[in-house]
Amino acid sequence: MDIKDIRRQFPILNQEVNGNPLVYLDSSATSQKPVQVIEAIEKYYREINSNVHRGVHTLGTKATDAYEGAREKVRKFINAKSIQEVIFTRGTTTSINTVASSYGAANLNPGDEIAITHMEHHSNIIPWQQVAKKTGAVLKYIPLQEDGTISLDDVRATVTPNTKIVSVMQVSNVLGSINPVKEIAKIAHENGAIMVVDGAQSAPHMRIDVQDLDCDFLAFSGHKMCGPTGIGVLYGKKHLLEKMEPIEFGGEMIDFVQLYESTWKELPWKFEGGTPIIAGAIGLGAAIDFLSEIGLENIAEYEHKLTGYALDKLSSVEGLAIYGPLVPEKRAGLVTFNINDVHPHDVATVLDAEGIAVRAGHHCAQPLMRWLNVSATARASFYLYNTEEDIDKLVEGLVKTKEYFSDVF
Structure with a gap:
């Protein structure tokens, strides 16, 4: 990888x-976009802007080819068996809500039991809370180890024959911990x-291989992987998706509409009501091309080294508490932390004055904040465009933050 x-x-x-x-260390919230993605979206609007599937004219055909071509890129990216298993959504939140509202409700x-963990993002908690209320199902939480990891023994103790759904994030957006979702899927099944x-x-x-993981559903967002905002993916095993009802109704997703009854299109289009997110899908396809050319394995290896460097450097800052596993092999490219007696919002504000962008708050994970016994944290998250120099500047900024607030108080 040539980082420059x-x-x-x-x-x-x-x-x-x-x-x-600019030192951008907030990629877990949203990643930056390479010129290839920006140009792909611009090209769509400049040269082939048209609705898809409906028209037989030239622009409509080109737009449809580009849109469905992006779906095939997603299929290859996650190794789904068929494009029928790849549904375009607005993002991870919409994808999980679709599973909860369609599969869960039915x-x-x-x-019945739904098993999740304390570390989940709100988008993987609230949909299950709501469907549990509607169906009378019971929401259960798999305990966390002291370092924020998941023990498979705890999974086995929590998941029972009454459990119908297990939903877990593969990587924590707060702790950085990489969860054993393949093994959890086996226990669930x-x-x-x-x-x-x-x-x-x-x-x-x-690299994600849904067939190797043997997950039944996978949700992810384009904007965190160099793609545009407003586009995401729901992968689902075909036999499950075929039995599910759409949760949005209208144009594009129908086969035949009568006065009092209607039928739906086949997969995946029955879940894509209305004019789809055409430019977003094309941009996501360009992002997948970009990441695939570099290689997800190379990206993972580089971020692993960067995270190890960050943990080492940040651990040297006196009064700084790091959350999540301290072993680089157990975590992804982010470090969440607090400085003694300094609110994380103040930390982020001082760092911003130095041109350093980090996240501060509860990171849409309030149950995890309570588990950590804090109200909020600061988070620095890394991606393929970050460097060791970025981390050095972060550490320098944190030292300045400590000095500033020691002088104030």
Whole structure:
């Protein structure tokens, strides 16, 4: 990986913020976009802007080919068996809500169990809370180890024959921990449950093979993997998707409409009501091309080294608490931390004055914040365009933050 060449392909990185070169360490919230993605979206609007599937004119055909071509790129990217298993959505949140509202509502009964963890993003908690209320199902939480990892023994103790759905994030957006979703899926299936994987933080950073994982559903977002906002993917095993009802109704997803009854298109289009996210899908396809050319294995290896470097450097900052496993092999490219007696919002504000962008808050993981016994944290997250120099500047900024607030108080 030629990091300098990679960085040159991200126009936004070539700027100053508050008089300092931008150090962007917030890719877990959203990644920056390479010029290839920006140009692909611009080309669609400049040259082939048209609705898809409906028209027989030239532009409509070109737009449809580009849109469905992006679906095939997604299929290859996650190794799905068929494009019928790849549904375009607005993002991870919509994808998980679709599973909860369609599959969950139809297959859960009073006393059935849904198993998740304390570390889940709100988008993998609230949909299950809501479907549990509607169906009488019981929401259960798989305990976390002291370092924020998941023990398979705890999974076996939590998942029972009454469990119908297990839904776990592959990578924590707070702890950085990489969860053993393949092994969890096996335990779920042994108990007759389906496995839902939140891949929002894993799809951008590591190779995902849905057939190897044997997950029943996988959700991820384009904007965290160099693609545009507003586009995401729901993968589902074909036999499950075929039995599910759509949750959005209208144009594009229908086969035949009568006065009092209607029928749906075949997969995957029955889940894509209305004008689809055409430019977003094309942009996502360009992002997949970009990441695939570099190689997800190369990206994962580089981020692993970067995370090890970050853990080493940040551990030297006195009064800084790091959350999640401290072993680089157990975590992905982000570090969440707090500085003694300094609110994370203040940390982020001081860092921003130095041109360093980090995240501060509860990261849409309030149950995990309570488990950690904190109200909020700061988070630095890395991607393929970050460098050791970025981390050095982060450490320098944190030292300045400590000095500033020690002088204030």
